[in-house]
Amino acid sequence: MSIAENFHAFQNELQGTNCRLVAVTKTHPVERLREAYDAGARLFGENKVQEMAAKQPDLPPDVEWHLIGHLQTNKVKYIAPFVHTIQSIDSLKLLLEIEKQAAKNNRVIYGLLQFHIAAEETKSGLSLPEAEEILQSEAFRTLQHVQLTGVMGVATFTDDEDQLRREFRELRGYFELLKQRYFAPQPEFKEISMGMSADYKLAIEEGSTLIRVGSAIFGARPVPQD
Ligand SMILES: *Cc1c(COP(=O)(O)O)cnc(C)c1O
Numbered sequence: 001m002s003i004a005e006n007f008h009a010f011q012n013e014l015q016g017t018n019c020r021l022v023a024v025t026k027t028h029p030v031e032r033l034r035e036a037y038d039a040g041a042r043l044f045g046e047n048k049v050q051e052m053a054a055k056q057p058d059l060p061p062d063v064e065w066h067l068i069g070h071l072q073t074n075k076v077k078y079i080a081p082f083v084h085t086i087q088s089i090d091s092l093k094l095l096l097e098i099e100k101q102a103a104k105n106n107r108v109i110y111g112l113l114q115f116h117i118a119a120e121e122t123k124s125g126l127s128l129p130e131a132e133e134i135l136q137s138e139a140f141r142t143l144q145h146v147q148l149t150g151v152m153g154v155a156t157f158t159d160d161e162d163q164l165r166r167e168f169r170e171l172r173g174y175f176e177l178l179k180q181r182y183f184a185p186q187p188e189f190k191e192i193s194m195g196m197s198a199d200y201k202l203a204i205e206e207g208s209t210l211i212r213v214g215s216a217i218f219g220a221r222p223v224p225q226d
Helices: 003-014 030-039 049-058 073-079 092-104 128-136 161-182 200-205
Strands: 020-024 043-046 064-067 085-089 109-115 146-153 191-193 210-213
Touching: 003 020, 003 030, 030 049, 043 049, 049 064, 049 073, 073 092, 085 092, 085 146, 092 109, 092 128, 092 146, 109 128, 109 161, 128 161, 146 161, 161 191, 161 200, 191 210, 200 210
Parallel strands: 020 043, 020 210, 043 064, 064 085, 085 109, 109 146, 146 191
Antiparallel strands: none
């Protein structure tokens, strides 16, 4: 199956749902991104700052770039001119740096709070108390150029369906709670980013609004990532 065929199959599967697809293009050359673009893909996900910044000029300007990997504060400046959503926000310090760089570029950058939902310790993300500490801080209230639009999580690498469902439900629970406590008047706070090639069907059933799909569209990546 070609990239276009794979992408169209996802489009059909998502039709009539509340869920959109982020095409995860890490490690793939821009020609393959353009193939996906020509098939209709507009949301692209990369996990590394340098790689995203290198590819961005070669794709049309209506691409929504989503950063899905860990972001160091000193690298925000490289993507601030164009990034649409940073899905991996895991500290107040990072939020403040995004605010600063977005202001410099006179734009708003959207963000998701990344939660730790997996059993593996190596996977990053916030706990609920850590997220609430950020949202209750004085500094958070001053932000004008970064807008939180939801939550993101990476589930455990397992084929245990019950465990995956538990983790997706945990993330959805965090979303509902934060929405009620901190974002109730804001319809923009609406995204639950969960589900990848191996587990996206379950994630959609559990309420995902953004699935992040790489290998099921582009094939296996040349080298193992993260
Ligand atoms: C690589 C990656 C994906 C996509 O993984 P696939 O299994 O290829 O679909 C999704 N989310 C994150 C955070 C990733 O790093």
